Amino acid sequence: xxxxxxxxxxxxxxxxxxxxxxxxxxxxxxxxxxxxxxxxxxxxxxxxxxxxxxxxxxxxxxxxxxxxxxxxxxxxxxxxxxxxxxxxxxxxxxxxxxxxxxxxxxxxxxxxxxxxxxxxxxxxxxxxxxxxxxxxxxxxxxxxxxxxxxxxxxxxxxx
Numbered sequence: 001x002x003x004x005x006x007x008x009x010x011x012x013x014x015x016x017x018x019x020x021x022x023x024x025x026x027x028x029x030x031x032x033x034x035x036x037x038x039x040x041x042x043x044x045x046x047x048x049x050x051x052x053x054x055x056x057x058x059x060x061x062x063x064x065x066x067x068x069x070x071x072x073x074x075x076x077x078x079x080x081x082x083x084x085x086x087x088x089x090x091x092x093x094x095x096x097x098x099x100x101x102x103x104x105x106x107x108x109x110x111x112x113x114x115x116x117x118x119x120x121x122x123x124x125x126x127x128x129x130x131x132x133x134x135x136x137x138x139x140x141x142x143x144x145x146x147x148x149x150x151x152x153x154x155x156x157x158x159x
Contacts, residue, residue: 048081
């Protein structure tokens with residue numbers, strides 16, 4: 001009987017020693033803290049130069065651009081990002097964006113796409129247009145579902 005009690009006590013000590021570090025408070029953030037931090041980071045906007053560089057790199061990879069095209073695309077994306085920031089800067093939070101703002105944005109997009117057409121060859125531009133249409137469809141789907149982010153993807157997958 002004493003052997004069984006001794007073995008049981010020893011087993012509890014060993015199990016407790018293995019579990020204690022896992023239960024002890026760690027330096028890791030809780031799930032809530034991680035989510036809050038993510039929201040803060042999402043609220044900050046990258047600089048126009050960072051956005052242009054990232055977009056140019058992605059397009060270079062996806063559309064197989066040569067070095068000359070990549071430089072032109074990055075310069076174009078930088079100009080477009082600066083234009084968009086300038087337009088956004090005119091509006092404070094809560095201001096209504098009227099039809100003139102929408103027209104100005106649409107004109108900016110149109111100029112950007114015309115310049116892209118001059119830089120890319122026909123095959124690349126066709127792929128670029130296809131990607132834009134896919135993105136528009138995803139945005140429309142997200143707007144129609146009333147969900148954002150990964151929730152929209154989950155909803156689309158469950159359909």
